[in-house]
Amino acid sequence: MTVTITNVMAISLDGLIGRNAFESDVERRKYNFTNSDDREFVREQLVCADAVITGANSLRASGCAWTVNNDRGVNPAWIVFTTKGLSVELEFWRQKTIRRVLVSPFPVQEELCAASGVENWILTENSPIEVVHRLEREGLGRILLFGGGAINKLFYENQLVDFAKITVCPLVIGGVNSPRFVDLGLKAPVHFTAIASVLKQDLVFLTYRVKK
Numbered sequence: 190m191t192v193t194i195t196n197v198m199a200i201s202l203d204g205l206i207g208r209n210a211f212e213s214d215v216e217r218r219k220y221n222f223t224n225s226d227d228r229e230f231v232r233e234q235l236v237c238a239d240a241v242i243t244g245a246n247s248l249r250a251s252g253c254a255w256t257v258n259n260d261r262g263v264n265p266a267w268i269v270f271t272t273k274g275l276s277v278e279l280e281f282w283r284q285k286t287i288r289r290v291l292v293s294p295f296p297v298q299e300e301l302c303a304a305s306g307v308e309n310w311i312l313t314e315n316s317p318i319e320v321v322h323r324l325e326r327e328g329l330g331r332i333l334l335f336g337g338g339a340i341n342k343l344f345y346e347n348q349l350v351d352f353a354k355i356t357v358c359p360l361v362i363g364g365v366n367s368p369r370f371v372d373l374g375l376k377a378p379v380h381f382t383a384i385a386s387v388l389k390q391d392l393v394f395l396t397y398r399v400k401k
Contacts (some may be wrong), residue, residue, distance in 0.1 A: 190325060190328065190329055190330045192203045192321055192324070192325045192328060192330045192332060192343065193331055193332065193351050193395070194321070194331075194334055194349050194350050194351050194352075195234070195331075195332070195333055195334065195350075195351065195352040195353070195354055196228070196334040196341060196344070196352070196353040196354070196355075197234050197333050197334065197353075197354045198232060198335070198336055198351050198353070198354075198356070198370055199222065199223050199227055199355075199356040199357075199358055200355060200356070200357060201357075201358055201360050201361060201362045202253075202357065202359065202360065202361050203360070203362060204365060204370050205253060205362040205363075205364065205368065205369060205370070206336065206337060206338065206368050206369065206370055207222070207250070207280070207362070207367060207368055208364050208367055209366065209367065209368070210246045210252050210312060210337070210366075211246065211249055211251065212370050213249055213250050213275055213373055214228075214250070215251075219343055220360070221358075221359075221360065222292070222357060222358050222360065223312045223352070223356070224392070224393055225391075226389050226390060227356045227358075227392060228325055230354075230356060230394060231254070231255070232257055234242070234321040234333055234354065235257040235259065235333070235339060236256055236257060236258075236259050236260055236329060237259065237263055237385055238259055238264040238265045238331050238332065238333045239259065239261075239265055239266065239324070239328075239329035239330060239331045239332065240265050240267070240268055240331070240332045240333070241254070241255075241266070241267050241268065241295055241332070241333045241334075242264050242268045242270070242320065242332060242333070242334050242335065242340065242344075243267070243270070243312070243334075243335040243336065243337075243338035243340065244268055244269070244336060244337050245269055245270060245271035245272075245273065245274075246337055246339075246368070247337045247340075247352055248267075248269050248275060248279070249276065249280060249334055251278070252279050252280050252281065253279065253280035253281050253284055253326070254281060254284055254287050256284070256286070256287065256288065256337075259396050262271045264286060264287040264288070264383040265333070265374045266268065266288035266366050267281075267287060267288070267289050267290070267292065267330060268290045268292060268320060268324070268326075268382075269281075269289070269290065269291050270292045270293075270316070270340055270343075271292070271293050271297060272279050272293060272294060272296040273296075273297070274293075274298040275298070277349065277378050281299065282305045282307065283305070285305070285306050288308075289305075289306070289307045289308070290307070290308040290309070290310055290323040291307060291308070291309045291310070292310045292312055292316060292320055293309060293311060293312075293314075294307075294311070294312070294313045294316070295311060296309060296311060296384070297309060298360070302338060303326065309329070310323070313317075313373060316343075317343045317347050317349055317352070318347055321349055321354060334350060335344045336370070337368050338368050338369040338370060338371050338372040340372045341372070342371050342374070342375055345371060345375065345379050345399075346375065346376055348363055348399075348401055350379075350399050351398070351399055352396065352397065352398055352399065353381060353395075353397045353399065354386075354394070354396050354397075355394075355395045355396075355397070356372075356392055356393070356394055356395075357392065357393040357394075358391075358392060359391040360374070360394070363394075372387065373386065376389070379399060380383075380399075380400040381397035381398065381399055381400060382397060382400060383395070384396040384397060384398055385397075
């Protein structure tokens with residue numbers, strides 16, 4: 190089957206995704222980083238997705254997975270890359286109607302995973318590629334990449350991203366330690382072809398195809 194990975198992100202005009210790594214969606218909305226139009230856009234992407242890949246910091250910031258039934262009548266599976274596990278306080282652990290997977294280089298939170306129905310995939314080498322192959326074998330070919338910067342960097346470096354759907358928000362953050370759309374140190378530039386742009390109030394929704 191064909192696997193398609195679409196990077197879905199909201200960024201500021203200076204390419205940042207928040208003021209700090211653990212900033213929640215609620216906090217972002219307070220200073221107008223995103224709004225209801227962007228949330229609806231993300232929801233529309235989830236309806237056409239089989240799985241979502243994200244990093245631990247992004248999951249810690251949101252606290253939980255989105256609960257949106259896709260066009261096959263199920264919630265997309267949520268695949269979270271982590272090396273330290275997740276706080277036991279997160280709602281994520283209690284979302285038993287969603288398939289949840291922690292990807293880590295060694296076992297993490299084994300008892301909590303077993304009690305909560307969370308899978309733990311132990312992958313030490315080429316983990317982005319192995320995750321994609323595993324999802325492909327399971328018939329989960331429509332994949333959304335939700336970042337943050339470290340996870341985005343991994344997937345772009347391994348030439349795994351096919352499309353990028355970027356919401357450009359009308360503000361400059363300028364934080365010294367603010368998280369980026371892609372972490373620094375990318376081995377080579379990544380080039381894109383513009384497919385579409387939509388202006389909705391002050392937000393610009395951009396769709397690109399990644400050149401490979």
